[in-house]
Amino acid sequence: MSDNLKIALIQTHLNWENPLANRNNFEKKINSISEEVDLIILPEMFTTGFTMTPQHLAASESETTVAWMKKQATIAKAAIIGSMVYQEGDKFYNRLLFVDPDGSTKHYDKKHTFTLAYEDKVYQAGKTRLILEYKGFKLCPLICYDLRFPVWARNTEAYDVLIYVANWPKPRINAWDTLLKARAIENMAYTIGVNRIGTDDLGHEYSGHSAVYNVLGETMVHAEKETILYAQLEREHIISTRNKLKFLDDQDAFSLK
Structure with a gap:
């Protein structure tokens, strides 16, 4: 068990429907990480x-990217999180992968598919949250539109870190900033958001605003340009704040069916 968790957030542009170019870009970014880190976080559909x-992609791209993530995690000696287009048979998923440096993987399929973009017509929605332990920290990784649904993020497992990977567009970036901070405050957990920058082939513009908020919702790091952000999450901050304030003890008792 570690007393802290060192993380790197990669905020960059994405090449439209070009997995090879994007993997090459992220490989360069990962290789340029200047600090020793435990966890590297990439955007949604990186x-x-x-x-x-997604039918424009070769079916083999899913496993090619998983293999690439395993290789990068091993070389970097750090876990890697990011979501990707994942194909199983004739079905597609917006699937988040957590890849441990030892090569083991866990995944989460996006629960709230973005109906405004007809994501619900293309991708299968997930049904189960993923709570995982890494270096003694309990992580809850979610995807983009999930951010708008606080009950789905509700901290009933005493997780320590809430993570959102996203392609969140510039016109609604105020909601991104506000909701990330709210999720940190209401769940008394470090909350991380990793977004992309640039303009996609559909003309949607992305302005980043990747950030890390502490248990009190205070901004630790934030950026709007292409960059790698670093932060250190401290176990003592979580424990001391929760022991002092005990807000999670008073939350309403209900469960999702």
């Missing part, structure tokens, strides 16, 4: 951008 035409 190999393609937020595409609604």
